[in-house]
Amino acid sequence: METQKLELIQKMEEKGMTPAQAAEAMSFDPQLLSLYLVKDAYPVPPRILNKLAEVVGN
Numbered sequence: 001m002e003t004q005k006l007e008l009i010q011k012m013e014e015k016g017m018t019p020a021q022a023a024e025a026m027s028f029d030p031q032l033l034s035l036y037l038v039k040d041a042y043p044v045p046p047r048i049l050n051k052l053a054e055v056v057g058n
């Protein structure tokens with residue numbers, strides 16, 4: 001799961017997308033998403049990773 005989190009963060013950075021923009025696109029709290037997306041070992045719930053993957057993939 002940590003690997004998927006880091007891959008999604010990298011894709012967001014490549015697209016120039018901020019956590020706030022991603023949160024808005026997935027109808028999620030921007031502050032909470034920013035906390036989840038810190039580059040650490042803290043797990044992110046799979047449902048949030050799946051929503052983020054949809055947003056970053058488009």
